[in-house]
Amino acid sequence: MTAVIEVAGLTKTFGSVTAVNDVSFTVEENKIYGLLGRNGAGKTTLMQLLTGQDFATSGSIEVFGQSPVENAKVLQRVSFIKESQRYPEDFKPKHVFKSAPWFFANWDQDFADRLIADFRLPVDRRIKKMSRGQVSAIGVIVGLASRAPLTFFDEPYLGLDAVARQIFYDRLLEDYANHPRTVILSTHLIDEVANLLEHVIVIDEGRIIIDEDADTLRGSATAVVGTSLAVDAFVGTREVLHRDGIGGLASVTVGGLSEKERADARAAGLELSPVSLQQLIIRKTNLSEKEFEVSA
Amino acid sequence: MTTLTDHAPATPLQRIVRVAKLHLANPWTTVVVPWMVVGIIFAANFAIWWIILSNLDPSEKVDAGEGLQWSGASMWIFVYMMVVAVQAISITFPFALGYGVTRRDYYLGSALAFVGLSAMYAAGLTILSVIEEATGGWGLGGRMFTAAYYGDGAWPERLFIYFVAFLFFFFVGAAVASVWVRWRANGLTVFFVVLGFILIGGAALLTFTASWYLVGNFFAGAGFLGSYAWSLVLTAIAAVTGFFILRRATPRA
Numbered sequence: 192m193t194a195v196i197e198v199a200g201l202t203k204t205f206g207s208v209t210a211v212n213d214v215s216f217t218v219e220e221n222k223i224y225g226l227l228g229r230n231g232a233g234k235t236t237l238m239q240l241l242t243g244q245d246f247a248t249s250g251s252i253e254v255f256g257q258s259p260v261e262n263a264k265v266l267q268r269v270s271f272i273k274e275s276q277r278y279p280e281d282f283k284p285k286h287v288f289k290s291a292p293w294f295f296a297n298w299d300q301d302f303a304d305r306l307i308a309d310f311r312l313p314v315d316r317r318i319k320k321m322s323r324g325q326v327s328a329i330g331v332i333v334g335l336a337s338r339a340p341l342t343f344f345d346e347p348y349l350g351l352d353a354v355a356r357q358i359f360y361d362r363l364l365e366d367y368a369n370h371p372r373t374v375i376l377s378t379h380l381i382d383e384v385a386n387l388l389e390h391v392i393v394i395d396e397g398r399i400i401i402d403e404d405a406d407t408l409r410g411s412a413t414a415v416v417g418t419s420l421a422v423d424a425f426v427g428t429r430e431v432l433h434r435d436g437i438g439g440l441a442s443v444t445v446g447g448l449s450e451k452e453r454a455d456a457r458a459a460g461l462e463l464s465p466v467s468l469q470q471l472i473i474r475k476t477n478l479s480e481k482e483f484e485v486s487a
Numbered sequence: 488m489t490t491l492t493d494h495a496p497a498t499p500l501q502r503i504v505r506v507a508k509l510h511l512a513n514p515w516t517t518v519v520v521p522w523m524v525v526g527i528i529f530a531a532n533f534a535i536w537w538i539i540l541s542n543l544d545p546s547e548k549v550d551a552g553e554g555l556q557w558s559g560a561s562m563w564i565f566v567y568m569m570v571v572a573v574q575a576i577s578i579t580f581p582f583a584l585g586y587g588v589t590r591r592d593y594y595l596g597s598a599l600a601f602v603g604l605s606a607m608y609a610a611g612l613t614i615l616s617v618i619e620e621a622t623g624g625w626g627l628g629g630r631m632f633t634a635a636y637y638g639d640g641a642w643p644e645r646l647f648i649y650f651v652a653f654l655f656f657f658f659v660g661a662a663v664a665s666v667w668v669r670w671r672a673n674g675l676t677v678f679f680v681v682l683g684f685i686l687i688g689g690a691a692l693l694t695f696t697a698s699w700y701l702v703g704n705f706f707a708g709a710g711f712l713g714s715y716a717w718s719l720v721l722t723a724i725a726a727v728t729g730f731f732i733l734r735r736a737t738p739r740a
Contacts, residue, residue, distance in 0.1 A: 239738075242587075243589070244737060261589045261590060263497075263502055263589050264496055266587040266588070266589055267496060270585070270587060271584075271585045271587070276582070276585060277578055277581060278578075279510075279513065279574070279575075279578055279579040279582055280574045281515050281516045282512075289512055290508070290509050291586065293505040293508060294505060294588065295587075339587070
């Protein structure tokens with residue numbers, strides 16, 4: 192596996208605020224990564240650092256083997272679509288689609304045209320007069336049709352309706368299958384993208400708390416449901432990620448279970464259900480907050 | 488399944504030229520609107536010259552012609568270009584960075600667009616000024632493109648004056664916008680306060696040392712055309728300063 196991004200000990204501070212705190216990770220070529228985390232967790236700052244748009248306080252970043260800062264050789268292979276992308280004064284979408292191919296060597300005009308039709312985007316209207324969703328669609332189209340070897344989407348679909356979001360996921364997956372590349376997708380809508388992601392990086396308060404293969408992560412927790420007594424007996428001293436209870440019933444999220452443990456649980460009359468990626472991340476994020484409180 | 492092909496990286500010149508093209512991708516703001524406004528202002532002036540001249544005795548016409556040479560009707564276009572430069576740096580900069588453009592290529596490409604636009608507008612205004620001369624002020628003794636501020640020389644002189652004036656406004660706009668992009672409102676406040684101090688301090692120094700004649704001597708020595716040529720020094724300072732300020736700027740939402 193080839194590493195596209197290698198980050199070591201990366202820190203970014205703004206005055207007294209540490210937005211990214213001593214972060215190290217590797218991004219492998221031709222995979223779809225999810226960069227997940229709460230608002231203000233440091234996702235955008237991290238992506239700004241990876242694309243050379245911001246300057247690190249300390250630590251090292253290598254993209255395609257080199258520092259991305261002011262490095263044309265690296266940056267011509269990078270596309271970064273932001274949530275709140277602004278467009279030049281008086282631009283219409285047609286101006287965006289006319290100029291984008293100058294910058295992206297792999298630009299596919301047919302694909303762009305198809306996406307424009309899919310999103311029903313009016314290309315001859317001033318962007319300033321468009322709805323939030325339509326503006327987001329422009330960014331999504333540029334991000335997909337540019338086929339940059341390294342593509343960042345930072346919450347690209349603000350204001351897009353559910354149908355349009357589904358189109359985005361479908362086209363991304365389809366085009367990615369035909370033209371593999373590295374995609375880093377930052378989002379709040381974890382469940383919607385769960386099936387898309389091959390690798391998950393969760394950032395919380397500037398630190399990476401999960402950096403795991405998506406399948407491994409999905410298998411790393413199970414919800415055990417049954418009467419409180421039976422659940423407690425089964426859980427014993429296992430690490431509990433989350434606990435819900437109503438009356439005499441309890442649902443407890445625990446770490447991954449072996450086949451034998453699953454059989455034992457069923458024998459004890461307990462039900463086992465998978466935990467969604469979103470639930471899992473919420474549980475783990477809460478956990479890290481508790482740990483912070485204890486250590487603080 | 489086709490793996491993405493790695494294209495030969497663009498040469499530095501290609502990278503700079505495509506940024507310049509980006510500024511002109513939508514010619515509406517940078518080319519169409521300015522010429523349209525020139526046309527409208529010209530039409531309004533033409534009507535006014537006509538009204539004035541049709542109500543004057545022939546004896547008064549020379550006087551009127553003297554007055555018309557102080558027309559400021561073509562001044563706005565220089566200020567407009569400063570606004571174009573401000574928008575180019577403040578709004579197009581974060582956009583271009585998303586396209587994988589480096590700050591260096593962005594600034595040099597923008598500078599290329601500014602020089603190209605300066606040349607285009609200087610040439611256009613010069614052509615209009617030549618017509619204005621040849622037709623005796625559009626048949627009415629009117630002055631818009633040969634106003635006194637552009638000197639009384641032949642057209643190459645005016646071409647030069649127009650060109651350096653455009654460069655000045657473009658690059659001062661770019662430098663001020665770079666301050667904004669890098670340090671936001673606080674930066675602009677500090678910038679204008681410092682600029683105000685320098686100007687007032689300079690004026691005070693000249694007044695208390697009774698040295699204003701030096702300024703007069705400077706411009707007299709440089710001459711009309713030479714004074715315009717000296718603006719290139721300020722333009723160059725603005726251009727270089729803008730480059731180094733933008734080099735460390737970060738696009739923010």
